[in-house]
Amino acid sequence: MIPFRPELSDYPLVFSDEVAEAIASGAPIVALESNVITHGLPYPHNAATARKVEQAVRDGGAVPATIGIEDGSILVGMTDEDIERFASTPGIPKVSSRDLPIVLARGGKGATTVASSVAIAELAGIAFFASAGIGGVHRGAQTTMDISSDLIQFTRSKVAVICAGAKSILDLGLTMEFLETHCVPLVTYGCDEFPAFYCRTSGIPSPHRIDDERSIARAVDAHWSLGGRGSFLIATPIAQQDAIDNEEVDTVIAHATAAAEREGVRGNALTKYLMRAVDQATEGRAALANASVLISTAALAGRLATAHTRLYSEDLFAGTDPWDGQR
Numbered sequence: 247m248i249p250f251r252p253e254l255s256d257y258p259l260v261f262s263d264e265v266a267e268a269i270a271s272g273a274p275i276v277a278l279e280s281n282v283i284t285h286g287l288p289y290p291h292n293a294a295t296a297r298k299v300e301q302a303v304r305d306g307g308a309v310p311a312t313i314g315i316e317d318g319s320i321l322v323g324m325t326d327e328d329i330e331r332f333a334s335t336p337g338i339p340k341v342s343s344r345d346l347p348i349v350l351a352r353g354g355k356g357a358t359t360v361a362s363s364v365a366i367a368e369l370a371g372i373a374f375f376a377s378a379g380i381g382g383v384h385r386g387a388q389t390t391m392d393i394s395s396d397l398i399q400f401t402r403s404k405v406a407v408i409c410a411g412a413k414s415i416l417d418l419g420l421t422m423e424f425l426e427t428h429c430v431p432l433v434t435y436g437c438d439e440f441p442a443f444y445c446r447t448s449g450i451p452s453p454h455r456i457d458d459e460r461s462i463a464r465a466v467d468a469h470w471s472l473g474g475r476g477s478f479l480i481a482t483p484i485a486q487q488d489a490i491d492n493e494e495v496d497t498v499i500a501h502a503t504a505a506a507e508r509e510g511v512r513g514n515a516l517t518k519y520l521m522r523a524v525d526q527a528t529e530g531r532a533a534l535a536n537a538s539v540l541i542s543t544a545a546l547a548g549r550l551a552t553a554h555t556r557l558y559s560e561d562l563f564a565g566t567d568p569w570d571g572q573r
């Protein structure tokens with residue numbers, strides 16, 4: 247492990263050699279969460295999928311940086327052995343943004359959600375992050391107030407987040423309203439509607455569709471150049487052949503939501519409970535769909551991070567670099 251960026255030495259960041267080298271050379275990097283490894287899929291499918299996700303980022307021209315917590319440190323970039331250890335160790339707790347300082351102080355392992363991974367990516371200077379599905383406003387949030395910390399973190403961290411939309415276990419309409427109210431830019435890639443994770447459509451129109459990587463990279467850059475403080479969301483739909491029928495998903499989720507209510511499942515246990523219930527009801531097709539979107543969002547993120555890095559070497563700042571000749 248190479249200790250990198252001494253100005254960040256207050257943060258217990260431990261970079262993998264590969265990620266440290268990528269940061270030093272300005273190579274494109276895509277951060278990835280570990281909660282999907284520990285809580286999303288069963289072993290050994292989780293380890294195999296995590297490796298395919300890393301490969302998809304590489305195929306897009308970028309370096310993957312899977313994030314997790316271990317022994318009071320934040321891992322930024324996991325080796326194959328790290329991934330195997332996280333995937334096969336039972337009981338690693340889910341760590342969202344607010345849990346992060348406590349788990350770090352206490353020691354032990356932690357699996358980072360979208361929210362905490364995005365916060366860490368920003369600390370590490372990584373501009374792109376990929377995850378299959380973001381958290382959002384839960385159904386019934388009008389009374390439960392269950393709104394994922396993922397959304398709040400998007401208002402705080404300057405990271406571009408690539409996802410396949412959000413699952414219809416959530417209230418997608420309210421999730422979109424939240425993002426609009428909080429000025430979080432959102433574009434869709436390859437679809438006219440906000441995608442719904444297992445399904446290519448949700449009935450909710452996309453505010454902006456852009457189908458080429460370079461234009462999206464420019465929009466991301468413009469957001470931050472204009473002083474935007476938060477994240478930039480890019481949503482792309484599941485591949486047609488892996489998608490599940492909308493009606494089937496709606497029925498299954500309605501049953502799962504009712505069961506969760508009866509059993510009193512709430513708080514940070516709800517998302518995993520609902521995902522498992524949907525997997526069981528679809529006899530594993532949902533888990534396959536989950537793996538499919540993890541890989542496809544990582545592939546797009548790799549290409550976008552690469553396109554973003556290229557902006558700086560191409561025309562955007564050509565001849566206008568204020569540091570020209572001073573470095």
Ligand code: PSU
Pocket residue numbers: 279281282285286342358359360361378379380381382393394395396413443513514515516517521
């Ligand atoms: N949505 C998914 N798959 C997931 C999650 C959400 O489709 O694995 C996980 C992610 O780690 C996300 C977290 O950040 O759940 C959100 O949990 P909550 O709803 O408790 O904020």
Ligand code: MN
Pocket residue numbers: 392393394395513514
């Ligand atoms: Mn919640």
